[in-house]
Amino acid sequence: xxxxxxxxxxxxxxxxxxxxxxxxxxxxxxxxxxxxxxxxxxxxxxxxxxxxxxxxxxxxxxxxxxxxxxxxxxxxxxxxxxxxxxxxxxxxxxxxxxxxxxxxxxxxxxxxxxxxxxxxxxxxxxxxxxxxxxxxxxxxxxxxxxxxxxxxxxxxxxxxxxxxxxxxxxxxxxxxxxxxxxxxxxxxxxxxxxxxxxxxxxxxxxxxxxxxxxxxxxxxxxxxxxxxxxxxxxxxxxxxxxxxxxxxxxxxxxxxxxxxxxxxxxxxxxxxxxxxxxxxxxxxxxxxxxxxxxxxxxxxxxxxxxxxxxxxxxxxxxx
Amino acid sequence: xxxxxxxxxxxxxxxxxxxxxxxxxxxxxxxxxxxxxxxxxxxxxxxxxxxxxxxxxxxxxxxxxxxxxxxxxxxxxxxxxxxxxxxxxxxxxxxxxxxxxxxxxxxxxxxxxxxxxxxxxxxxxxxxxxxxxxxxxxxxxxxxxxxxxxxxxxxxxxxxxxxxxxxxxxxxxxxxxxxxxxxxxxxxxxxxxxxxxxxxxxxxxxxxxxxxxxxxxxxxxxxxxxxxxxxxxxxxxxxxxxxxxxxxxxxxxxxxxxxxxxxxxxxxxxxxxxxxxxxxxxxxxxxxxxxxxxxx
Numbered sequence: 001x002x003x004x005x006x007x008x009x010x011x012x013x014x015x016x017x018x019x020x021x022x023x024x025x026x027x028x029x030x031x032x033x034x035x036x037x038x039x040x041x042x043x044x045x046x047x048x049x050x051x052x053x054x055x056x057x058x059x060x061x062x063x064x065x066x067x068x069x070x071x072x073x074x075x076x077x078x079x080x081x082x083x084x085x086x087x088x089x090x091x092x093x094x095x096x097x098x099x100x101x102x103x104x105x106x107x108x109x110x111x112x113x114x115x116x117x118x119x120x121x122x123x124x125x126x127x128x129x130x131x132x133x134x135x136x137x138x139x140x141x142x143x144x145x146x147x148x149x150x151x152x153x154x155x156x157x158x159x160x161x162x163x164x165x166x167x168x169x170x171x172x173x174x175x176x177x178x179x180x181x182x183x184x185x186x187x188x189x190x191x192x193x194x195x196x197x198x199x200x201x202x203x204x205x206x207x208x209x210x211x212x213x214x215x216x217x218x219x220x221x222x223x224x225x226x227x228x229x230x231x232x233x234x235x236x237x238x239x240x241x242x243x244x245x246x247x248x249x250x251x252x253x254x255x256x257x258x259x260x261x262x263x264x265x266x267x268x269x270x271x272x273x274x275x276x277x278x279x280x281x282x283x284x285x286x287x288x289x290x291x292x293x294x295x296x297x298x299x300x301x302x303x304x305x306x307x308x309x310x311x312x313x314x315x316x317x318x319x
Numbered sequence: 320x321x322x323x324x325x326x327x328x329x330x331x332x333x334x335x336x337x338x339x340x341x342x343x344x345x346x347x348x349x350x351x352x353x354x355x356x357x358x359x360x361x362x363x364x365x366x367x368x369x370x371x372x373x374x375x376x377x378x379x380x381x382x383x384x385x386x387x388x389x390x391x392x393x394x395x396x397x398x399x400x401x402x403x404x405x406x407x408x409x410x411x412x413x414x415x416x417x418x419x420x421x422x423x424x425x426x427x428x429x430x431x432x433x434x435x436x437x438x439x440x441x442x443x444x445x446x447x448x449x450x451x452x453x454x455x456x457x458x459x460x461x462x463x464x465x466x467x468x469x470x471x472x473x474x475x476x477x478x479x480x481x482x483x484x485x486x487x488x489x490x491x492x493x494x495x496x497x498x499x500x501x502x503x504x505x506x507x508x509x510x511x512x513x514x515x516x517x518x519x520x521x522x523x524x525x526x527x528x529x530x531x532x533x534x535x536x537x538x539x540x541x542x543x544x545x546x547x548x549x550x551x552x553x554x555x556x557x558x559x560x561x562x563x564x565x566x567x568x569x570x571x572x573x574x575x576x577x578x579x580x581x582x583x584x585x586x587x588x589x590x591x592x593x594x595x596x597x598x599x600x601x602x603x604x605x606x607x608x609x610x611x612x613x614x615x
Contacts, residue, residue: 056610057610058607058609074450090441091444106445108449
């Protein structure tokens with residue numbers, strides 16, 4: 001069991017209360033390598049989960065381990081973990097380079113090693129040009145990059161990133177996402193919290209949806225969507241004769257709604273049983289010899305899942 | 320012992336020694352960051368102003384005495400003058416330097432070691448490093464000690480020097496060739512011990528209380544009424560042990576409850592032991608510390 005957990009981040013029935021206020025409750029998770037996104041509205045418990053796994057908070061109940069190490073053992077934990085927190089403050093007077101280098105020396109690296117690692121980290125986040133300027137004079141995006149550089153400088157195996165895309169311009173966002181992907185390819189665990197759903201959707205291998213301190217869904221986003229049975233699956237069919245198709249599919253038991261696309265070249269179908277629908281639909285197409293351009297699920301992205309599970313709380317945050 | 324068991328013991332010893340050298344390296348790195356912060360940050364301006372206070376007072380006394388004295392050549396006057404200056408300095412040292420400047424200076428330096436980082440919201444940088452929290456406490460405490468000892472030892476020496484300057488040149492002779500230099504060494508020693516004791520206390524206070532001013536004022540009051548306390552209660556204070564080391568006995572007034580001064584061989588280890596216990600409590604507290612800036 002322990003050997004298995006040596007490559008996982010494990011939450012075992014973890015609860016955290018701030019006095020009488022609930023932070024998170026009864027969280028059970030096993031997170032493997034790759035990009036895992038924590039998604040949920042503000043105050044849902046995402047940062048609490050991150051602070052718990054990095055030992056900045058102590059759980060009220062339950063246990064956690066990160067690659068088999070307890071968060072109460074910072075000496076070992078932070079050899080393997082980097083945390084890019086949301087705390088937007090820096091030691092006074094430090095330049096970007098000094099900030100990273102000085103904390104690497106606290107890690108135990110020699111001056112030469114610290115210099116090399118600092119340079120590599122700054123290069124990776126594209127902050128070399130501003131490295132010798134005071135952090136106090138950095139823009140929000142540059143401060144975010146400095147934090148990111150600090151968290152990756154010691155080559156951790158687990159990277160915890162709290163809203164890492166905040167304050168970054170579109171170019172820097174794309175660079176950051178590419179960096180996360182390449183780190184995930186290297187076999188790292190990346191735990192990312194974000195409310196920019198389409199970006200999370202693009203880069204995540206799996207998601208954890210959090211609401212009011214509870215984990216309400218976790219896993220691959222398509223898998224999560226499939227589990228939401230009370231919401232009919234929405235499918236978009238692109239073809240030349242959507243009206244004809246609409247009349248036929250509407251007759252199927254499993255279909256609850258069929259609606260033409262605005263451009264009259266497509267059809268939205270809502271079905272209670274997607275598997276059954278696909279089977280019947282294939283038959284229908286072969287029998288009528290219709291040319292179908294594409295068939296694709298229209299609501300198994302993170303935004304739809306978020307709306308279904310968390311509802312109006314998340315509206316407006318998706319983009 | 321079998322060779323495997325021997326190997327295991329050897330590995331454990333090697334691990335312990337490499338851990339120890341890592342901790343030393345980490346303490347050095349923390350010291351480098353913190354001493355700079357303690358001595359050269361904006362926060363330290365207040366300490367320098369406080370430390371200048373007795374220097375200015377002693378310098379003013381020296382100027383007034385120098386300008387008003389007319390019997391400088393009388394050898395009897397010279398001897399009396401040195402005695403008066405020794406008593407005056409003991410009073411200034413105990414009332415102003417020790418009980419006020421060193422006390423509040425240490426309060427400011429040591430309470431800010433952790434509390435200041437919480438207020439600045441930068442403590443997480445240390446908490447996110449692979450460093451034992453006890454090592455962090457040791458590094459920060461030592462950095463506070465270095466800053467406090469440098470500043471307050473200088474205050475003690477310069478104040479003493481200015482006061483004796485009033486009887487120049489004969490008083491300087493007393494200072495250098497008489498018991499003056501030995502007294503100066505003892506005062507610096509007391510100052511260092513005060514930094515050790517008060518430093519440990521204020522480091523713990525900074526960890527335990529969101530607003531450490533009130534506990535600091537309570538201790539200040541307790542230290543001031545020490546002369547009124549019965550002998551047993553006197554021992555529960557820092558100043559009692561420090562007073563016992565004074566080179567020149569100080570008259571504590573008509574209401575003072577007299578008690579035998581504690582000998583140096585008891586007072587110094589007692590103070591050090593007390594500081595170690597308080598620091599250990601600080602380590603225990605920091606191991607359980609959480610980062611929750613919003614609640615501060």
